[in-house]
Amino acid sequence: MSIADNLKNIQSTIIDGVTLVAVSKTKPNEYIQDAYDAGQRIFGENRPQELRDKYDALPKDIEWHFIGHPQSKQVKYFAPFVSLIHGVDSLKLLQVINKEALRNNRIINCLLEFHIAEESSKFGLNLSESKDILNDPEFKLLSNISICGVMGMATYTDDSNQIRREFNSLKLIFDNLKSEFFTNVSDFKEISMGMSSDYQIAIEEGSTMVRIGSSIFGSRL
Numbered sequence: 001m002s003i004a005d006n007l008k009n010i011q012s013t014i015i016d017g018v019t020l021v022a023v024s025k026t027k028p029n030e031y032i033q034d035a036y037d038a039g040q041r042i043f044g045e046n047r048p049q050e051l052r053d054k055y056d057a058l059p060k061d062i063e064w065h066f067i068g069h070p071q072s073k074q075v076k077y078f079a080p081f082v083s084l085i086h087g088v089d090s091l092k093l094l095q096v097i098n099k100e101a102l103r104n105n106r107i108i109n110c111l112l113e114f115h116i117a118e119e120s121s122k123f124g125l126n127l128s129e130s131k132d133i134l135n136d137p138e139f140k141l142l143s144n145i146s147i148c149g150v151m152g153m154a155t156y157t158d159d160s161n162q163i164r165r166e167f168n169s170l171k172l173i174f175d176n177l178k179s180e181f182f183t184n185v186s187d188f189k190e191i192s193m194g195m196s197s198d199y200q201i202a203i204e205e206g207s208t209m210v211r212i213g214s215s216i217f218g219s220r221l
């Protein structure tokens with residue numbers, strides 16, 4: 001199967017209104033160009049410098065998403081062009097991103113990352129931590145950040161009920177924050193959840209954005 005075939009298969013299983021982020025981390029530029037030639041325009045990367053290099057080398061109408069956890073001093077690599085940062089889980093990181101956004105005279109879109117997996121190894125906030133951030137006077141000073149929604153990763157397991165439960169918990173978090181903080185904020189609309197192994201469940205549970213790598217580009221060794 002070619003990358004173009006893989007993309008077509010996945011697109012055919014994704015309902016209208018769900019955005020596909022093609023996760024190209026570790027994959028060479030030729031693979032990304034193949035996906036681009038097949039019509040894909042949104043790509044996700046998780047290493048700042050690798051993202052920068054790919055941005056420089058590839059077509060300029062690609063929308064690049066950062067899906068990892070940058071160190072503060074790495075934000076500058078993608079701040080000039082990144083269109084969405086998925087993995088934001090602290091006020092400190094938001095402050096760094098805001099500073100780089102100001103420096104580049106732009107607004108940077110961010111998703112708050114939540115810890116929804118029952119396993120303990122993943123990053124992310126819980127609901128009350130996120131409210132602490134959103135209520136913090138320091139947060140209200142961040143003029144160049146737009147919070148566009150939430151992101152989370154389910155446990156890597158065969159237990160589809162568990163995965164469903166975890167995705168549902170992120171949907172509930174989204175609804176809760178929407179009604180308490182973002183009722184009139186149309187930009188707060190994304191629920192980024194679902195990867196190659198679990199994106200169909202994620203969509204059933206309300207995902208608006210799936211991040212799919214290996215099912216498009218092959219496994220990462």
Ligand SMILES: *Cc1c(COP(=O)(O)O)cnc(C)c1O
Nearest residue numbers: 023067195196197211212213214
């Ligand atoms: C690598 C990665 C993905 C894609 O994973 P696949 O299983 O290859 O689809 C999605 N989201 C995040 C945050 C990732 O790091």
